[in-house]
Amino acid sequence: MTKPLLTVKDLTMRFGGLVAVDKFSFEVQAGHITAIIGPNGAGKTTAFNCITGFYKPSGGSIALHHPSRGDFSLETMEDHKISRIAKVARTFQNIRLFGGMTVLENLMISQHNELMRASMFSIAGIFGLPSYRRAEKEAIEKSMAWLKRIGIADKADDAAAALPYGQQRKLEIVRALCTDPVLLCLDEPAAGLNPKESDDLGVFLREIRDKDHVGILLIEHDMSVVMEISDHIVVLDYGRKISDGTPALVRNDAAVIKAYLGVDE
Amino acid sequence: MAQPQNNHAQNLGQALPSMIKRSLIVLAIASIIFAPTLLLRLQVSKIENTLFIQYRWVFFAIGCALILVWRLIYEFRAWQRANVPLKASSRPQSQESRFAPYVGPVLLIAAILLPFMPFTDRYILDISILIVTYVMLGWGLQIVVGLAGLLDLGYVAFYAVGAYSYALLAEHFGFGFWICLPLAGVFAATWGVILGFPVLRLRGDYLAIVTLAFGEIIRVVLLNWRDFTGGSNGLSNIPRPSFFGIPFSQGPDGFAATFGLEYSSLQRMGFLYFLILALALLTFYISSRLRKLPMGRAWEALREDEIACRSLGLNTINTKLSAFAIGAMFGGFAGSFFAAKQAFISPESFNFMESATILAIVVLGGMSSQIGVVFSSIAMVGGIEALRQLQFLKAIFGPDFDPSSLRLLFFGLAMVIVMLWRPRGFVSSRVPTVFFREKKSVGSSMISQGRG
Ligand SMILES: Nc1ncnc2c1ncn2[C@@H]1O[C@H](COP(=O)(O)OP(=O)(O)OP(=O)(O)O)[C@@H](O)[C@H]1O
Ligand SMILES: [Mg+2]
Numbered sequence: 001m002t003k004p005l006l007t008v009k010d011l012t013m014r015f016g017g018l019v020a021v022d023k024f025s026f027e028v029q030a031g032h033i034t035a036i037i038g039p040n041g042a043g044k045t046t047a048f049n050c051i052t053g054f055y056k057p058s059g060g061s062i063a064l065h066h067p068s069r070g071d072f073s074l075e076t077m078e079d080h081k082i083s084r085i086a087k088v089a090r091t092f093q094n095i096r097l098f099g100g101m102t103v104l105e106n107l108m109i110s111q112h113n114e115l116m117r118a119s120m121f122s123i124a125g126i127f128g129l130p131s132y133r134r135a136e137k138e139a140i141e142k143s144m145a146w147l148k149r150i151g152i153a154d155k156a157d158d159a160a161a162a163l164p165y166g167q168q169r170k171l172e173i174v175r176a177l178c179t180d181p182v183l184l185c186l187d188e189p190a191a192g193l194n195p196k197e198s199d200d201l202g203v204f205l206r207e208i209r210d211k212d213h214v215g216i217l218l219i220e221h222d223m224s225v226v227m228e229i230s231d232h233i234v235v236l237d238y239g240r241k242i243s244d245g246t247p248a249l250v251r252n253d254a255a256v257i258k259a260y261l262g263v264d265e
Numbered sequence: 266m267a268q269p270q271n272n273h274a275q276n277l278g279q280a281l282p283s284m285i286k287r288s289l290i291v292l293a294i295a296s297i298i299f300a301p302t303l304l305l306r307l308q309v310s311k312i313e314n315t316l317f318i319q320y321r322w323v324f325f326a327i328g329c330a331l332i333l334v335w336r337l338i339y340e341f342r343a344w345q346r347a348n349v350p351l352k353a354s355s356r357p358q359s360q361e362s363r364f365a366p367y368v369g370p371v372l373l374i375a376a377i378l379l380p381f382m383p384f385t386d387r388y389i390l391d392i393s394i395l396i397v398t399y400v401m402l403g404w405g406l407q408i409v410v411g412l413a414g415l416l417d418l419g420y421v422a423f424y425a426v427g428a429y430s431y432a433l434l435a436e437h438f439g440f441g442f443w444i445c446l447p448l449a450g451v452f453a454a455t456w457g458v459i460l461g462f463p464v465l466r467l468r469g470d471y472l473a474i475v476t477l478a479f480g481e482i483i484r485v486v487l488l489n490w491r492d493f494t495g496g497s498n499g500l501s502n503i504p505r506p507s508f509f510g511i512p513f514s515q516g517p518d519g520f521a522a523t524f525g526l527e528y529s530s531l532q533r534m535g536f537l538y539f540l541i542l543a544l545a546l547l548t549f550y551i552s553s554r555l556r557k558l559p560m561g562r563a564w565e566a567l568r569e570d571e572i573a574c575r576s577l578g579l580n581t582i583n584t585k586l587s588a589f590a591i592g593a594m595f596g597g598f599a600g601s602f603f604a605a606k607q608a609f610i611s612p613e614s615f616n617f618m619e620s621a622t623i624l625a626i627v628v629l630g631g632m633s634s635q636i637g638v639v640f641s642s643i644a645m646v647g648g649i650e651a652l653r654q655l656q657f658l659k660a661i662f663g664p665d666f667d668p669s670s671l672r673l674l675f676f677g678l679a680m681v682i683v684m685l686w687r688p689r690g691f692v693s694s695r696v697p698t699v700f701f702r703e704k705k706s707v708g709s710s711m712i713s714q715g716r717g
Contacts, residue, residue, distance in 0.1 A: 100712030104699060122558050126551065
């Protein structure tokens, strides 16, 4: 078997006395959609924040295997380096778009580091050298290609905050994709979407997995989406992993049913 | 401000008593404020050499009357809004007018022609230099506050660093203005980074307090390090800039003689005016270019959402430091110009009022509009000056009346009115830095003001 894309081992996160994530271990295979599910407050977002460097874990290790760039220990890296160097992108449970900037500008920010290099840290840019103009044009084209795929190319010049909620969710996903990630972490991408939008989202995420070869790690409460698109599900409850396997396996796991339905001991 | 309740479908007659009641409450509050400010005045009797209180009932009455009338109009408008259906939906969302693209060029031409106008005298030139200096400082601070959303209350520190850099380099090393100018920018930018480091993790009020303290620290150091800075005596005999080596003096080598003109002290003023205008335009050019480049776009993204920035691989530390450094650099340029123009500087010129004025210019102009800063500088500096000129009020209030004593009161009033009328500044919308088909400006309600 090939090396997993992400290997999380004994991840622990404590907030004072509270153990939000407790010795959590799982793997994300390349070319898979892996879902983390669990009741509210189970520690899913906390685990995400550890993987993407927003929290420094209290213990455990997080190893990323990039097919061309090599191996990274994410627990030792800063958040922006995890995105820039290890190529792990993420979205947020409550959408974090640059609301006062246009849709296109949002996607240009994702390509900041390449553009910054192309502008020679602004020197080439100030003098308007053609090399920078070419790089900017390419970045716009790349952004527009993504916008076309989610069907909002006509809104490229609108303020991001002016988009309807469903489109904001999608925009946040493509903004993360514009950083060319190998692993995309989505925190409840279907929250607030109607059933039709959720279905579209499922189709889109599979396309990303199959055509763009981006591994996906997903937190989701909408079980129809999770069961439909996941290759692998990890279940978390009170910070501990209680189940791990294919959707069919997890669906029938007694421990999972107990955690979700609150069956008495 | 007490918002009138939503009294739907009330006719004016029904609504009137409560409207009047609220207006009277406002009047009562106003009269409490006006009693010590407008009504009472401590006077020195020259004859008996004692203090006595002068009652200025006319002022007081006028002030109260103005407040009452304003509040009644406000009440009426509020009633109108609640009861008369507005055709607001037909109003265009964007406040940009058709003339917007011409405003900049017209202002520039006016600025270039100004010194050649027949009515331009020393006084007007002096004020214009001051206005353009503030425009430049406003544009510099706008990078930090408007674009990056970092509230900096100590901007004057960089102005001071620039001014002292020039003065000290000229004194100790005999450097001329044109060598000192870039050096002053470099020093100020360095201090921008030095300030930036400790405040990297601070946001909002905390950032504001630390930057305020930083501004004060620089001033206090300048005041107390006597051997180096001259303390409160300041530094004098700062060499004045020359016209590419030709001094503005009366002698045979002077500017006037070289160009076959008649000597006039206005020539130096005109030169200084064009010098600051060129520096301001440089600031304009660089900062508007930067805004459209990845660096400037990152500043704005930082203002919108720092966490999202980091998730997209932006090094927010570098982004913040670059905003501080570049903003400070322009402050440093302006500072060395100031030293060159005055030929004398002392810590007194760099107090907190200065920072506050520059910040007010940025806020009043609109956080992300460079043209707005021009208008607000004219309004602020020109307005303060104009209030000095209100001698005609003596005709109304008698010869004892000193209009400059009420200057700050008028000024505060004007600020309050402008901020009520335009809460996000003169030009509140934001022009995108890049577009695909059409450049649509973004309304102010969507733009984040930055919490730090
Ligand atoms: N920064 C923090 N400081 C203290 N406690 C925290 C912090 N972040 C999360 N927690 C706590 O950790 C626990 C797990 O929270 P987390 O947000 O990870 O849950 P979640 O599984 O994402 O829940 P939800 O489905 O509601 O999003 C909660 O009890 C929460 O209160
Ligand atoms: Mg969560």
